[in-house]
Amino acid sequence: MNLPQDLKNFVENSIDELNLREHPYFSHLLSGQYSKEQFIQSQNQFSYLVKHFSRSMASVIANIPSDLTRTAIVGNLWEEHGHGDPAKVHGKAILTLIDRLGGDSNQLNEKYASESIRIFNIALRGISVFEDYRISTAVFGAIERVFVNISSLICEGIIEQGWLTEDRVIHYALHKEIDTKHAEEFLEVVVDDWNHDEESKELVKVGIRLGLRLFTNVYSDFARELN
Numbered sequence: 001m002n003l004p005q006d007l008k009n010f011v012e013n014s015i016d017e018l019n020l021r022e023h024p025y026f027s028h029l030l031s032g033q034y035s036k037e038q039f040i041q042s043q044n045q046f047s048y049l050v051k052h053f054s055r056s057m058a059s060v061i062a063n064i065p066s067d068l069t070r071t072a073i074v075g076n077l078w079e080e081h082g083h084g085d086p087a088k089v090h091g092k093a094i095l096t097l098i099d100r101l102g103g104d105s106n107q108l109n110e111k112y113a114s115e116s117i118r119i120f121n122i123a124l125r126g127i128s129v130f131e132d133y134r135i136s137t138a139v140f141g142a143i144e145r146v147f148v149n150i151s152s153l154i155c156e157g158i159i160e161q162g163w164l165t166e167d168r169v170i171h172y173a174l175h176k177e178i179d180t181k182h183a184e185e186f187l188e189v190v191v192d193d194w195n196h197d198e199e200s201k202e203l204v205k206v207g208i209r210l211g212l213r214l215f216t217n218v219y220s221d222f223a224r225e226l227n
């Protein structure tokens with residue numbers, strides 16, 4: 001299914017307005033102001049977010065009233081779980097990246113999650129369970145779509161700093177490719193609502209803006225914590 005052009009434009013314009021390349025976390029990463037240890041520290045925290053993400057996704061799915069529109073995201077959820085293959089579960093790739101960078105994923109434990117990561121995880125779970133599905137699916141659609149840009153910037157930063165060669169940058173290399181499709185699958189859920197009435201359109205817009213704010217707050221907090 002193709003998304004309506006005005007919905008696509010709203011998402012793309014909202015992401016452009018974030019000006020991520022100038023955001024403190026990404027600009028510091030790209031200009032070499034973070035040590036590898038500082039970067040690993042932020043990625044250790046990010047792994048606690050990744051680990052939680054598919055659980056909130058499952059809650060979003062439960063709140064979509066139509067089984068037909070739910071289907072595309074069920075596929076995404078299954079993909080997140082490596083289609084049942086434990087070695088391909090998505091949460092594992094970020095751990096491999098941390099190890100390749102010189103960190104130690106065996107030392108990671110969710111009890112060390114920062115307040116910032118806890119706020120993100122709790123908010124996302126709350127949105128998934130309690131918000132209207134037109135808002136919650138848009139939140140996920142926006143997060144998946146902006147993760148394409150974020151993954152590209154992080155790949156660029158890792159390679160630019162000489163921490164890893166391009167072929168060794170797992171996790172982000174994958175997500176900068178697949179998350180446009182994942183975003184579209186979430187947004188497909190609300191296409192009929194978007195086309196149907198202004199109130200629904202407004203709820204979808206609320207979700208897109210909320211998802212982008214919630215997610216970029218994580219990187220703003222990283223930048224604050226690393227300074």
Ligand SMILES: [Fe+2]
Pocket residue numbers: 144178179182
């Ligand atoms: Fe994704």
